[in-house]
Amino acid sequence: xxxxxQHPSWVICKSGTSVKIECRSLDFQATTMFWYRQFPKQSLMxxxxxxxxxxATYEQGVEKDKFLINHASLxxxxxxxxxxxxxDSSFYICSAKGLAGGHNEQxxxxxxRLTVL
Amino acid sequence: xxxxxxxxxALSVPExxxxxxxxxxxxxxxYNLQWFRQDPGKGLTSLLLIQSSQREQTSGRLNASLxxxxxxxxxxxAASQPxxxxxxxxxxxxxxxxxxGAGTTVTVRA
Numbered sequence: 663x664x665x666x667x668q669h670p671s672w673v674i675c676k677s678g679t680s681v682k683i684e685c686r687s688l689d690f691q692a693t694t695m696f697w698y699r700q701f702p703k704q705s706l707m708x709x710x711x712x713x714x715x716x717x718a719t720y721e722q723g724v725e726k727d728k729f730l731i732n733h734a735s736l737x738x739x740x741x742x743x744x745x746x747x748x749x750d751s752s753f754y755i756c757s758a759k760g761l762a763g764g765h766n767e768q769x770x771x772x773x774x775r776l777t778v779l
Numbered sequence: 780x781x782x783x784x785x786x787x788x789a790l791s792v793p794e795x796x797x798x799x800x801x802x803x804x805x806x807x808x809x810y811n812l813q814w815f816r817q818d819p820g821k822g823l824t825s826l827l828l829i830q831s832s833q834r835e836q837t838s839g840r841l842n843a844s845l846x847x848x849x850x851x852x853x854x855x856x857a858a859s860q861p862x863x864x865x866x867x868x869x870x871x872x873x874x875x876x877x878x879x880g881a882g883t884t885v886t887v888r889a
Contacts, residue, residue: 668822696876705783705868705879706823755822757877767813768877772822 665689666758668771675746676779683741683774685756691736692758696768697729700753712739746778781806781873785880793888798856800883802869807850814843814854815868817882823868827854859887 665688675681685695694713698706710726712718712733720726728750730742739758743750753775757768782805792798802812811830815823827836827843829852835844840857856863866884870877 705881706870706877708876708878711876753820767811767825767828770815770823770825773820775820 664760664767664769666756666769666771668754668756668774670774671772672775672777674777674779677747678745680742680744681746681776683743683754683756683776685739685741685758685771687737687758687769690758690760690769692739692760693736694759695733695739696757696759697731697739697741698755698757700755700773706755709741743776746776748778751776751778781809781871781878783869783871783878783880785867785869785883787883788881789884789886791886791888792859794859794861796859796887798854798859798863798885798887800854800856800867800869800885802852802854802880804850804852804871804878806871806873807847809847809871809873811872812843812845812852813870813872813877814841814852815870817866817868819866826867859885861887861889863887 667686669684697709700706709724710718710720712731714733718731733739755773757770784803813828814826829836829845842855845852864887866882868882870879
């Protein structure tokens, strides 16, 4: 149980285009989902927290107009990187907490590798 | 702001040796601490989660201890195998968010 999927697993796009990444909780309902990015040989940095049906909360330094997050249902959150540039190339990982929320365990997706040319 | 440090950054051991990975954190007001494994280019696999009220957790060859007052956790992997080669991350939960360390990259030589 507690499986989180991401799609696509990797994507290559041209500079200036937008890319959408999906995060799904497959066997549980997630009131809260998190989006992280990871640069090579570095740790995960939290970008934003999204709660179903409400606006995402972004961490300091993360541009909310560039990284659009939508959490429209209890099983799906999307991250759209708008007008992508090479510096946005990174590994993006989502995680989800179950309905109990709180300090319960987060379950992580397999990640999406974004390369912007 | 919570700062999580993992030492060493990299570790290479011969097969069969026990592994000791360290994690320290600056704010002891945590709710839980989690250890993850990450293979190159992959997502995270949860290994152990220790609640703040617990001192340790065990799963198979893995044992993790937590000393909240001193801001430290240690992950022990007994009788290491080449398949244990990966990056190990620790993360602490406070304020409903996880703060991650930079990880320890482990290589187990056959």
